[in-house]
Structures are given as structure tokens and as C-alpha cells.
Amino acid sequence: MATDNISELRKLLVLKTIVETGSFRQAARKLNVTPSAVSQSLASLEKNLGKVMLIREKNSFRVTQECTELLKRAEDAFSALNGVLGNKVEKLAIGRLDLGSYESLAMDILPEMLKRLKQDHPKAKINLITARTSILLQKLRSGELCTALVTETDETKNFSSVTIAEDEFGLFSTAEIKNSDYSWDELKEIGFASLTPGPDGHATYFQRFLKSLGSDFKATVLSDSFEVLKNAARSGAAISILPKRVGLKPSSGLVELIQRPAGHEIELGKHKILIVYLDQCDDREAEYIAEAVRDIYCGINNPE
Numbered sequence: 001m002a003t004d005n006i007s008e009l010r011k012l013l014v015l016k017t018i019v020e021t022g023s024f025r026q027a028a029r030k031l032n033v034t035p036s037a038v039s040q041s042l043a044s045l046e047k048n049l050g051k052v053m054l055i056r057e058k059n060s061f062r063v064t065q066e067c068t069e070l071l072k073r074a075e076d077a078f079s080a081l082n083g084v085l086g087n088k089v090e091k092l093a094i095g096r097l098d099l100g101s102y103e104s105l106a107m108d109i110l111p112e113m114l115k116r117l118k119q120d121h122p123k124a125k126i127n128l129i130t131a132r133t134s135i136l137l138q139k140l141r142s143g144e145l146c147t148a149l150v151t152e153t154d155e156t157k158n159f160s161s162v163t164i165a166e167d168e169f170g171l172f173s174t175a176e177i178k179n180s181d182y183s184w185d186e187l188k189e190i191g192f193a194s195l196t197p198g199p200d201g202h203a204t205y206f207q208r209f210l211k212s213l214g215s216d217f218k219a220t221v222l223s224d225s226f227e228v229l230k231n232a233a234r235s236g237a238a239i240s241i242l243p244k245r246v247g248l249k250p251s252s253g254l255v256e257l258i259q260r261p262a263g264h265e266i267e268l269g270k271h272k273i274l275i276v277y278l279d280q281c282d283d284r285e286a287e288y289i290a291e292a293v294r295d296i297y298c299g300i301n302n303p304e
Contacts, residue, residue: 100148
């Protein structure tokens with residue numbers, strides 16, 4: 001049987017599984033591939049056929065008459081495919097996963113991520129490393145990791161990546177400081193807490209944010225951990241520069257300040273959260289992790 005024919009039959013099998021399970025996510029789980037791979041397979045099939053198989057609706061889909069007729073005609077082909085492939089499609093089989101995550105997000109994401117990994121890949125051996133982004137990128141370069149969840153830096157441009165989310169920076173303090181309605185000069189007297197520059201300085205987007213705070217802006221507390229910066233603000237020891245995801249979390253006990261130096265337009269920039277991976281690693285693994293992390297992240301930050 002020609003390779004192209006087998007490829008088309010695989011796409012038909014994906015369509016059949018979507019219809020049988022009633023959802024793209026359940027089809028992906030049954031086939032052991034990513035939901036995005038299921039969507040791409042269906043899109044390719046519909047493009048090749050020139051017909052719509054499924055009509056997407058909010059949180060569901062409707063099967064078209066063309067789809068029903070096609071699947072009925074394809075029953076013999078499915079039997080042939082089973083004979084050739086042993087009832088298998090190309091699967092993502094995770095036997096061992098070496099995954100890195102930067103610290104402040106690890107506490108939010110990793111518990112649910114571990115749960116999903118064990119459900120989808122019960123035999124997988126999982127090695128988790130939490131560290132700051134610069135260390136995780138070093139481990140990627142050395143081959144110790146294949147995939148890592150990191151914050152954007154200038155260095156992440158050297159890796160293949162998938163964007164999970166974008167955030168903005170803000171100034172955060174205790175409610176007591178905010179309610180005191182201090183001027184910018186008075187806030188400077190309290191002091192600011194900021195990320196520690198890396199070997200090559202701060203990431204470009206962070207430099208823009210600092211520049212917008214004025215040429216005389218100086219941090220009195222430096223740390224490479226958002227958790228430390230959050231605690232510094234919570235104690236009242238400093239006003240911390242934090243991603244809004246971190247600073248606005250109810251459990252942080254912090255509030256955002258709106259005071260800015262006179263005559264300065266604040267440059268919020270975009271603080272990206274990325275999945276980065278090595279080209280020689282299985283990109284389907286990165287897609288699977290990205291899909292799961294994005295879903296978990298949205299659930300945490302946009303609860304219904």
C-alpha cells in the first residue's frame with residue numbers, strides 16, 4: 001500500500017476517533033497524540049477532500065452528512081489499515097520526560113501537569129527540575145533537558161519555542177503603602193526590588209520597563225526569584241517589580257501601584273512564558289506539554 005494512502009487512512013482514523021469519542025481532546029488522549037495534532041490532521045483531510053467533515057460549534061461539533069457517508073465507505077479501509085499498522089497511528093509515547101520549570105510558575109503548574117502526565121502516560125518516568133531560567137537554558141544546551149518552561153529572555157531566541165502566555169509588569173506593594181497615597185519621590189525613599197541582571201544584563205523588555213521608571217531609578221533589593229521579590233513587597237521592605245500574574249494573585253497579599261514619575265509614559269512591555277526545546281528532541285513532546293500547560297495556566301488565571 002502506498003505511503004500516501006496510509007497517511008490519508010491515518011487521517012480518516014483520526015476523524016473516526018473524534019466522532020466516536022465526541023471531542024478533540026478525548027480523541028487525542030485515545031490516540032496518544034496532542035489535541036493540536038488531531039486538529040491539524042482533520043484540517044488536512046478536509047483540505048484534501050474539499051469538504052467539511054465537522055461543523056465546529058461552541059464546546060462541541062456537528063457531523064456533516066458527507067462525514068457520515070465517508071466513514072461508512074471507509075470501513076473496509078479501516079480494516080486494511082489495522083492489518084498494516086496493527087491498529088496504531090503514529091503515537092507520542094513518553095517513556096522518560098526530563099522537564100524543567102522556573103520556580104514561581106512551577107508551584108502553580110506542576111501539580112496538575114504531573115497528574116495529566118500520569119493519566120496520559122502512566123509508564124513514563126518523570127524528572128522535574130526547578131530553577132531560574134538562565135540555569136534551565138544551560139541544562140538545555142548541555143542536553144540534560146529536552147524541554148523547559150521558562151520566562152522570555154534575549155537568550156531564548158536561540159531555541160525552538162512555543163508561547164504559552166504573555167504578561168505585563170507592574171509595581172506592587174502592601175495595601176498600607178498604596179492607601180498612604182505617596183508621591184513618586186516618597187516611594188523612592190521606601191525603595192524598590194527588582195530582578196537581578198544576568199551576565200548580559202536584563203532582558204530587553206525588562207530594560208524598557210526600568211527605563212520608563214526614570215533615569216534615576218535604582219533598585220535597593222535584587223533577586224533572581226519572583227517569590228523573593230513578592231515577599232519583599234509583602235513585608236513592606238520594598239516596592240517590587242513583578243509580573244501581574246504573580247502580583248495580582250489574591251494569595252500574594254499585594255496591590256498594584258499606579259504612581260509613576262512625572263512626565264514618564266510607562267512601558268509595560270510583554271513578559272512571555274515559553275516552552276523551549278531542542279531541535280533534536282521530539283517536537284510532539286513539546287507540543288503536548290505546551291497544550292497542557294496553556295490549558296492549566298488559563299484555568300488558573302481565568303477561572304470561570
